[in-house]
Amino acid sequence: MENTYLLLALAPLIGSIIVGLAGNRLGRTLSHSITILGVLVSTVLALYVFNHHVLEGGDVFNQNLYTWMQIGGLNISVGFLVDNLTSVMLVIVSFVSLMVHIYTIGYMQDDDGYTKFFSYISLFTFAMFMLVMSNNFMQLFFGWEAVGLVSYLLIGFWHGKESAVEANLKAFLVNRVGDFGFLLGIALLLAFFGTLDYAETFALADEVNGKTIFGDFSVITMICLLLFVGAMGKSAQVPLHVWLPGSMEGPTPISALIHAATMVTAGIFMVSRMSPIFELSDAALTVVMVIGAITALFMGLLGIVQNDIKRVVAYSTLSQLGYMTVALGVSAYSVAIFHLMTHAFFKALLFLAAGSVIVAMHHEQDIRKMGNLRKKMPITYVTSLIGTLALIGFPGFSGFFSKDMIIEAVHFSNLPFADWVYFAVVAGVFITAFYSLRMFFLVFHGESRVDHHTEEHLHETAPSITVPLIMLAIPSAVIGCFTIEPMLFTGWLDNAITIDSVAHGSVVSLKEHFHSAMGLITHSVMTLPFWMMVGGVGAAWVFSLYRTQWADAIQKRFQRTNYVLESLYGFDRFNEIVFVRGSRKLGDLLWRISDMAIIDQFVVNGCARFARFVGSVIRPVQTGYLYHYAFFMIIGLMLVLTWVLVTGDNPLIQLGS
Amino acid sequence: MEFTAILFYLFGFCFVASATLMVTSRNTMKAAMLLILSFFSAASIWLLLEAEFLAITLILVYVGAVMVLFLFVIKMLNVDQSTLRAKFTKYLPLGVAVAAIVIGQMVLVLNAGQFGLDAVAEPARHAPDYSNITELANLLYTAYVYPFELAAVLLLIAIIAAITLVHRTGSRSKKQNISEQVNVQAKDRMRIVSIPSGKNGEKK
Amino acid sequence: MIALSDYLILSAIVFCIGLAGIFINRTNIIMLLMCVELILAAVNTNFIAFSYYGNDVAGQIFVFFILTVAAAEVAIGLAILTLMYRNRGSIDVDVTNSLKG
Numbered sequence: 001m002e003n004t005y006l007l008l009a010l011a012p013l014i015g016s017i018i019v020g021l022a023g024n025r026l027g028r029t030l031s032h033s034i035t036i037l038g039v040l041v042s043t044v045l046a047l048y049v050f051n052h053h054v055l056e057g058g059d060v061f062n063q064n065l066y067t068w069m070q071i072g073g074l075n076i077s078v079g080f081l082v083d084n085l086t087s088v089m090l091v092i093v094s095f096v097s098l099m100v101h102i103y104t105i106g107y108m109q110d111d112d113g114y115t116k117f118f119s120y121i122s123l124f125t126f127a128m129f130m131l132v133m134s135n136n137f138m139q140l141f142f143g144w145e146a147v148g149l150v151s152y153l154l155i156g157f158w159h160g161k162e163s164a165v166e167a168n169l170k171a172f173l174v175n176r177v178g179d180f181g182f183l184l185g186i187a188l189l190l191a192f193f194g195t196l197d198y199a200e201t202f203a204l205a206d207e208v209n210g211k212t213i214f215g216d217f218s219v220i221t222m223i224c225l226l227l228f229v230g231a232m233g234k235s236a237q238v239p240l241h242v243w244l245p246g247s248m249e250g251p252t253p254i255s256a257l258i259h260a261a262t263m264v265t266a267g268i269f270m271v272s273r274m275s276p277i278f279e280l281s282d283a284a285l286t287v288v289m290v291i292g293a294i295t296a297l298f299m300g301l302l303g304i305v306q307n308d309i310k311r312v313v314a315y316s317t318l319s320q321l322g323y324m325t326v327a328l329g330v331s332a333y334s335v336a337i338f339h340l341m342t343h344a345f346f347k348a349l350l351f352l353a354a355g356s357v358i359v360a361m362h363h364e365q366d367i368r369k370m371g372n373l374r375k376k377m378p379i380t381y382v383t384s385l386i387g388t389l390a391l392i393g394f395p396g397f398s399g400f401f402s403k404d405m406i407i408e409a410v411h412f413s414n415l416p417f418a419d420w421v422y423f424a425v426v427a428g429v430f431i432t433a434f435y436s437l438r439m440f441f442l443v444f445h446g447e448s449r450v451d452h453h454t455e456e457h458l459h460e461t462a463p464s465i466t467v468p469l470i471m472l473a474i475p476s477a478v479i480g481c482f483t484i485e486p487m488l489f490t491g492w493l494d495n496a497i498t499i500d501s502v503a504h505g506s507v508v509s510l511k512e513h514f515h516s517a518m519g520l521i522t523h524s525v526m527t528l529p530f531w532m533m534v535g536g537v538g539a540a541w542v543f544s545l546y547r548t549q550w551a552d553a554i555q556k557r558f559q560r561t562n563y564v565l566e567s568l569y570g571f572d573r574f575n576e577i578v579f580v581r582g583s584r585k586l587g588d589l590l591w592r593i594s595d596m597a598i599i600d601q602f603v604v605n606g607c608a609r610f611a612r613f614v615g616s617v618i619r620p621v622q623t624g625y626l627y628h629y630a631f632f633m634i635i636g637l638m639l640v641l642t643w644v645l646v647t648g649d650n651p652l653i654q655l656g657s
Numbered sequence: 658m659e660f661t662a663i664l665f666y667l668f669g670f671c672f673v674a675s676a677t678l679m680v681t682s683r684n685t686m687k688a689a690m691l692l693i694l695s696f697f698s699a700a701s702i703w704l705l706l707e708a709e710f711l712a713i714t715l716i717l718v719y720v721g722a723v724m725v726l727f728l729f730v731i732k733m734l735n736v737d738q739s740t741l742r743a744k745f746t747k748y749l750p751l752g753v754a755v756a757a758i759v760i761g762q763m764v765l766v767l768n769a770g771q772f773g774l775d776a777v778a779e780p781a782r783h784a785p786d787y788s789n790i791t792e793l794a795n796l797l798y799t800a801y802v803y804p805f806e807l808a809a810v811l812l813l814i815a816i817i818a819a820i821t822l823v824h825r826t827g828s829r830s831k832k833q834n835i836s837e838q839v840n841v842q843a844k845d846r847m848r849i850v851s852i853p854s855g856k857n858g859e860k861k
Numbered sequence: 862m863i864a865l866s867d868y869l870i871l872s873a874i875v876f877c878i879g880l881a882g883i884f885i886n887r888t889n890i891i892m893l894l895m896c897v898e899l900i901l902a903a904v905n906t907n908f909i910a911f912s913y914y915g916n917d918v919a920g921q922i923f924v925f926f927i928l929t930v931a932a933a934e935v936a937i938g939l940a941i942l943t944l945m946y947r948n949r950g951s952i953d954v955d956v957t958n959s960l961k962g
Contacts, residue, residue, distance in 0.1 A: 624958030627887030680882030752884025772866040815933035
């Protein structure tokens with residue numbers, strides 16, 4: 001089995017290296033064939049691994065394959081931990097990656113960096129595999145950084161475009177902040193646990209539980225909070241969310257791959273993986289839950305006022321990541337992974353569909369300039385509809401099951417602030433439905449506001465684009481109702497996730513209330529989230545199709561709220577004023593005071609001036625006159641004589657008596 | 658009072674007096690003479706201490722050679738007496754003070770308690786056939802022959818140094834180089850130029 | 862009876878007169894050299910006194926060498942003086958301060 005895992009991880013890497021180095025010489029067709037072959041091999045193997053571990057109940061594989069370094073008692077190696085959670089993640093990542101690779105053939109057709117792009121997304125796939133399969137924190141961090149790096153490379157793929165370069169810098173820097181917290185968490189963990197291996201850490205978790213640091217602060221809480229800071233950076237929780245909308249500057253395939261399905265879910269995956277530790281800290285779980293709720297609600301609100309098709313989906317991603325985080329907070333780790341899985345499929349689908357629309361509209365992205373596209377682009381229309389229905393939680397589609405489970409889990413939680421969080425996630429359903437359908441109606445329904453010239457060329461996009469759409473639409477629709485029972489309740493993820501059932505009994509309560517998937521569907525009409533969704537759909541229809549002038553009227557009426565939303569709650573401005581300008585001022589200050597004044601003037605010049613000063617004081621002693629020298633000698637002699645007579649055992653001159 | 662004591666006090670007084678007069682004298686010539694007198698007194702004291710050879714050597718070498726050298730130089734250089742006299746009294750108090758302090762300290766050390774007759778007994782006088790020179794030679798050419806040779810080398814170096822210092826190089830001295838003079842050519846001594854002649858011998 | 866201390870005090874007095882002479886006659890280099898000679902004479906007396914009272918001839922040997930070295934030193938000192946006079950035209954020390962720092 002070891003070779004299977006190795007091949008699974010290395011196939012995309014090999015493809016990436018070959019195409020990266022020799023892409024231009026190999027030509028486009030050969031390049032994309034090699035990389036797609038690599039990812040296809042990984043997908044097949046991932047399905048095989050999934051079958052072996054989850055369906056056939058294979059043993060957990062936890063082995064170190066290569067010792068990277070041995071420092072004293074600390075062993076850092078490259079190793080794989082493959083259990084059910086890993087298998088699920090492998091399937092998700094490889095499948096979405098394969099779809100994106102196929103999609104790129106059509107999307108990046110007229111781009112010069114065609115082969116480079118394929119190399120990058122294969123490299124990303126490799127990095128994600130290493131992250132997911134790692135069995136120690138160092139390898140996790142390596143994968144973490146590697147996906148961040150490839151994300152940076154891909155966001156700024158069109159490096160001639162200045163906004164893209166700004167965006168990729170922002171993404172990298174904000175991720176860096178998260179990574180800094182992450183690294184501090186790992187360091188603290190190493191300090192107190194003495195090991196970086198998962199298995200050893202989890203075994204020691206109870207032992208370290210009572211220890212405190214800096215007085216009364218629990219070590220476990222501190223570690224969890226710091227690790228979560230890393231997750232906040234990677235999974236774009238408030239306030240480290242500012243990079244995700246900017247990442248839309250990159251080509252749509254990577255928005256689908258990285259910023260919807262895989263990289264942003266790394267944080268969620270990491271917290272789930274660390275469940276044995278997180279379960280020991282109520283405070284950390286509360287923080288996780290609250291931040292998730294803030295993200296879910298407020299980012300959703302921002303989705304309402306966006307006019308760029310990709311930005312709407314981006315804020316939707318942010319909001320759904322908030323949902324996943326909330327699920328983690330209420331200790332419903334398996335629910336979070338479940339939502340991660342369904343979200344990966346339907347969000348990738350939505351992004352790719354948006355990309356399809358953009359290609360058809362000749363790279364026009366403003367939804368105010370679209371409309372009534374359903375006649376001209378039927379496949380895109382249907383798949384988008386499926387994706388949207390999944391997103392808003394329409395009964396029966398995959399998103400419905402996962403989102404509903406999250407809301408119910410929050411309902412059963414007894415952490416502090418759980419009531420407010422429940423309100424937030426339920427309100428989020430309304431908002432999600434509203435912005436999703438607003439975008440849907442504005443793009444595909446209503447009167448056509450398309451530019452006349454573009455409208456003539458409007459047609460359905462190539463099969464290389466539409467086939468992945470269809471292939472993603474299928475799981476978006478059905479995977480929910482098939483996998484909800486096994487994943488959440490019959491223990492698919494049991495050997496990976498630890499829950500303290502007594503203190504955090506949400507999943508236990510969920511299990512008690514659960515009857516069957518069909519039961520959930522029929523029961524749904526009696527639940528509040530369902531009616532919230534309906535209300536959202538209705539409101540969207542009213543404001544986008546029925547009476548669009550009411551939308552404009554409200555926008556004019558509530559100008560201040562509108563301003564707050566459109567300026568994205570001022571996060572960007574805050575970051576710019578406080579951090580960017582602040583750092584620059586700090587740098588300036590340090591340069592002027594510390595560098596120029598203190599180091600240059602005071603220390604370097606000061607030393608020279610001091611030496612010169614001392615010289616100028618001593619120099620007059622050398623008068624040049626011979627007799628002065630003689631005098632000094634004589635007077636010195638006299639002083640020496642005096643000193644010899646005064647000190648010593650039998651001083652001949654007694655000072656005092 | 659013993660005769661030697663009288664002699665000691667006499668010569669001692671002479672020594673001190675000539676020394677004092679020497680340092681306070683304004684005339685360099687007079688100072689040199691007074692120094693000679695003080696050397697004579699010192700030689701006498703040394704005779705009292707049965708260092709006959711050295712006493713005579715002092716007269717011969719110091720007075721006979723070194724002081725004569727001094728007198729040569731004094732006469733050769735025109736020492737401006739007036740300016741030297743003017744700065745005389747400026748440092749007089751300080752000098753006297755320093756000297757007094759040092760004398761006081763030395764007397765504290767060298768007082769009778771430490772070095773008096775009780776501590777150091779007066780040795781017996783030697784017999785009349787005591788030869789100071791033989792005693793010195795016995796020691797000088799056996800135990801101290803190496804310093805003796807070194808002193809000779811030192812004198813040689815001093816000679817060479819003194820000569821080298823005041824030696825005037827070729828440009829200032831009018832020495833003849835015979836071979837150069839004999840081998841001179843006409844072209845070294847004469848150069849024929851052509852000057853155009855103008856009216857009435859004017860140059861153009 | 863003359864004690865050793867008498868001779869020592871005598872030479873100490875002459876030594877200090879020489880010191881005072883250096884202080885007083887600082888402008889006249891020849892006087893400086895002569896005061897140094899005086900100091901050397903006092904020191905020699907000291908050695909001879911110790912040699913006599915200590916019954917050790919080594920003191921006189923030392924004086925022998927001091928005389929030698931003093932003679933050499935005077936020769937060189939006067940040569941330097943001559944050079945100085947030749948180069949500057951006077952032996953006024955107040956103008957010879959080119960070693961000034």
